[in-house]
Amino acid sequence: MLWLACPRCGRRPLEEFTFGGERRAVPDWITDPDERDFDEVWIFENPDGITTERWFHAAGCRRWLTVRRDTSTDTVLGVVP
Amino acid sequence: MTEFIENLAPIRWHEPKSSYDVVIVGGGGHGLATAYYLATRHGITNVAVLEADYIASGNTGRNTTIIRANYGIPEAVRFYQHSLEMYQALEAETGAAILHQTKGIFWLAHTEMAMRTERARCLVNTACGAKTVMVTPAELKEMVPQVDLSGAGRYPVLGASHHREGATARHDRVAWAYAAGASQRGVHVVEHTPVTGLLRDGDRVVGIQTAQGSIAAGVVLSAVGGRVTKMAAHAGVRLPVRTHPLHAFVTNDYQQGFGPILASTELSCYVSQTERGQMLIGAEFDSQPSYSRQSSYAALRSYSHKMTRFLPFLRDLRILRTWAGICDISADYSPIMGATGVDGFLVTTGWGTWGFKAIPAGGEGMAELIATGRPSALIAPFGLDRFRRDHVLADQGSAGTR
Numbered sequence: 001m002l003w004l005a006c007p008r009c010g011r012r013p014l015e016e017f018t019f020g021g022e023r024r025a026v027p028d029w030i031t032d033p034d035e036r037d038f039d040e041v042w043i044f045e046n047p048d049g050i051t052t053e054r055w056f057h058a059a060g061c062r063r064w065l066t067v068r069r070d071t072s073t074d075t076v077l078g079v080v081p
Numbered sequence: 082m083t084e085f086i087e088n089l090a091p092i093r094w095h096e097p098k099s100s101y102d103v104v105i106v107g108g109g110g111h112g113l114a115t116a117y118y119l120a121t122r123h124g125i126t127n128v129a130v131l132e133a134d135y136i137a138s139g140n141t142g143r144n145t146t147i148i149r150a151n152y153g154i155p156e157a158v159r160f161y162q163h164s165l166e167m168y169q170a171l172e173a174e175t176g177a178a179i180l181h182q183t184k185g186i187f188w189l190a191h192t193e194m195a196m197r198t199e200r201a202r203c204l205v206n207t208a209c210g211a212k213t214v215m216v217t218p219a220e221l222k223e224m225v226p227q228v229d230l231s232g233a234g235r236y237p238v239l240g241a242s243h244h245r246e247g248a249t250a251r252h253d254r255v256a257w258a259y260a261a262g263a264s265q266r267g268v269h270v271v272e273h274t275p276v277t278g279l280l281r282d283g284d285r286v287v288g289i290q291t292a293q294g295s296i297a298a299g300v301v302l303s304a305v306g307g308r309v310t311k312m313a314a315h316a317g318v319r320l321p322v323r324t325h326p327l328h329a330f331v332t333n334d335y336q337q338g339f340g341p342i343l344a345s346t347e348l349s350c351y352v353s354q355t356e357r358g359q360m361l362i363g364a365e366f367d368s369q370p371s372y373s374r375q376s377s378y379a380a381l382r383s384y385s386h387k388m389t390r391f392l393p394f395l396r397d398l399r400i401l402r403t404w405a406g407i408c409d410i411s412a413d414y415s416p417i418m419g420a421t422g423v424d425g426f427l428v429t430t431g432w433g434t435w436g437f438k439a440i441p442a443g444g445e446g447m448a449e450l451i452a453t454g455r456p457s458a459l460i461a462p463f464g465l466d467r468f469r470r471d472h473v474l475a476d477q478g479s480a481g482t483r
Contacts, residue, residue, distance in 0.1 A: 002377075002379075013379075014369075014379075015379060018368070019368040019369045022370070038468070038469065039319065042321040042412055042468045043319045043320070043321055044310070044320075044321065044322060044323045044370075044412075045310075046310040046320075046322060046323050046324055046370060047310075048308065048310075048311060048324075048372045051370075053369070069369070071324075071369075071370055071371045071372055071373075072371075072372050072373065073371075073373050073375075074326070074367075074369070074371040074373040074375065
């Protein structure tokens with residue numbers, strides 16, 4: 001079971017949260033505006049390692065959190081501001 | 082493991098050469114089937130299949146072995162129906178015992194909304210050549226006496242779609258059959274050789290790198306499951322793919338016997354009986370992407386809770402063995418097959434939780450694409466360029482998962 005320390009509700013099981021997708025910026029080397037739009041809509045970085053993502057505390061404070069997680073081990077590293 | 086497979090399947094093992102016409106990265110079902118059809122249908126045998134671990138060690142050997150074509154969009158129904166028919170003929174074609182069994186699949190509907198979805202599924206399936214009909218709860222009860230039509234009071238069964246040609250086959254034996262057939266015709270199947278990078282000449286991909294050295298290739302096909310994002314990045318290709326773990330488990334022996342495959346799309350779970358008598362249960366993948374193959378207690382608890390709603394006899398069984406695979410889920414829940422925009426580099430990916438059933442047709446399609454340079458009508462809609470053309474094949478409701 002994965003747990004997440006919600007800054008408002010304390011340590012809660014991850015089942016209370018809804019995954020909201022990876023938080024990422026379109027890479028700077030993509031310069032064409034249409035290409036940037038395409039990348040933003042369709043592409044995932046999908047890293048095998050540490051990633052930053054959004055989670056919604058659906059069964060708690062009902063606020064969005066930004067979470068750091070290691071996808072190679074599925075370990076939550078913590079909530080970041 | 083290799084020694085075990087060697088004794089079972091007549092696979093010839095080779096040391097890799099320094100150059101091939103075609104190098105396929107990934108010795109799972111899709112990679113091996115592509116090599117097999119390149120050799121048998123097109124006479125192209127200067128081919129290597131490189132597998133990082135042992136063959137079928139990835140998702141080919143981890144899925145719940147269900148073969149079905151009851152999809153919701155015409156492109157998918159045609160493709161998977163062709164694959165289902167190829168599976169029916171696979172034992173005769175390869176001479177290998179893949180333990181193919183036609184069982185029929187019931188997809189339960191618990192709400193009026195789901196009933197409408199299943200009725201629409203039957204219409205699309207019938208129009209595109211798949212055999213799917215609606216059955217009433219009474220008919221379902223007659224064919225599957227174990228089912229609790231009240232769904233434990235929470236998920237009442239209002240009806241079901243019955244996909245009569247739904248089947249199962251022994252997954253690793255499918256991979257071994259293709260490996261044996263391909264290697265006997267001169268294809269090199271090489272295990273324990275991870276591909277660490279791609280060789281590029283300008284914009285072209287001209288080979289692959291391994292820890293033992295590099296191998297030149299006319300065409301490189303990525304048939305990687307799980308780490309395809311990284312493989313594609315070596316060629317500068319960005320994919321609309323996320324990698325999620327999917328868990329499954331088997332129970333101990335259920336001696337009464339359970340003939341069909343049962344699934345609920347609303348609960349996203351499915352159950353069948355293996356040839357050893359174990360009940361094999363899978364459900365939806367984890368909502369968060371991960372490359373971890375660790376089984377999670379939360380998933381087992383959730384699957385068990387769902388399945389016992391309409392199959393109460395499962396409460397008397399114990400979980401015997403659990404495992405997980407990592408699935409490449411494409412943005413529209415349909416596979417991605419074909420060109421990548423980079424010369425010399427093709428992909429067959431996005432197989433998510435629906436790859437095993439597609440192994441014969443996917444392999445045949447990729448082999449034809451490599452041999453002729455043109456995608457067949459069956460696989461053409463599944464090209465990577467569909468996202469740019471705004472022709473996505475959104476069919477999440479037929480993936481049996483979410």
